[in-house]
Amino acid sequence: MMTLYTFGPAFGLPDMSPFVTKTELLLKMAGCDYRCQTGGYAKAPKGKMPYLHTGDAVIDDSTLIRFYLEQSHQINFDAALSPAERGIAWAFxxxxxxxxxxxxxxxxxxxxxxxxxxxxxxxxxxxxLIRGFVIWKVRRKMNTKLRIQGIALHKEADIIQLAKKDLDALADFLADKTYLMGDTLCAADATVYAFMRSALCPLFDSATHEYALSKPNLIAYCDRISKKFYPEG
Incomplete structure (x- = not known):
């Protein structure tokens, strides 16, 4: 049985990391036999979650795990898509x-x-005794990461505008379709679901969250997939 190393459920989400949720949903979509294991962050090969222990190898990135499932388990998540549609799904x-x-x-x-x-x-x-220092150090590292990536360099209004453009693009493309690319799930749906569940999380107050709530088709999309793969809530 494969073992998926995760952070674990938090904030009312299947996992605090959307990348973990994405990966678990891919495993569910593929019908794989797996178990989730928390507490493995210290041994994460790249210092990030998730990673998958297959018994023979450790796959240490959510997208690389997808590739592993496709290549080693003969699973074609995008079988119903044309080459052009696969490109669109990948871009989202x-x-x-x-x-x-x-x-x-x-x-x-x-x-x-x-x-x-x-x-x-x-x-x-x-x-x-050391908690305050550790929190300060980790937050400083996170803020440095956000500045290097670039998003933290923008003004608040600009960040909000950028988030809205992403959500508009996704909601407009999804329209009234059941899943991202139509009536059949594809690999990108695992990513879209994970990140929309995160954006819709009511625990965190932000303009991103408020704008996501204004998109009823994104809410309905998440509800459909939740009922199918996470009926326990």
């Missing part, structure tokens, strides 16, 4: 993973009220 995945993700990360880690409601709780097991 990268928009969410390489752009909207950093806005969401900034909303959670750089806004004090959101940090205190969410990420701060990650550190509760650290001894109180």
């Amino acid at each position: 995945e990268k928009m969410l993973e390489e752009h909207l993700y950093y806005i969401s990360l900034r909303d959670r880690w750089a806004i004090d009220a959101n940090f205190n409601k969410g990420p701060r709780k990650i550190f509760k097991r650290i001894p109180a």
Whole structure:
């Protein structure tokens, strides 16, 4: 049985990381036999989650895990798509993973009220004597990451505008379709679901969250996939 190393459910989400949720949904879509294991962050090969232990190898990136499933388990997530449609689906995945993700990360880690409601709780097991220093160090590292990526260099109004453009593009393309590319799930749906669940998380107050709530088709999309793959809530 394969083991998926995760952070674990948090903030009312299947996992605090959308990349973990994406990967677990791919495993569910593929019908794979797997189990989730928390507490493996210290041994993460690239210092990030998720990673998948197959018994023979460790796959240490959500997209590389997808490729592994396709190549080693003969699963074609995009079998119903034309080459052009596959390109569109891939572009939406990268928009969410390489752009909207950093806005969401900034909303959670750089806004004090959101940090205190969410990420701060990650550190509760650290001894109180050093907890404050560790939190300061990790937040500084996160803020540096956001500045290097570029999103933290923008004004608040510009960040909001960028987030809205992403959500508009996704909602307009989804329209009234059941899934991103039509009536059949594809690999990109795992990514879209994970990142929209994150954006719609009611715990965090942000313009991104408020704007996502204004898109009824994105809400309905998440509800459909939740009922299909996460009926327990």
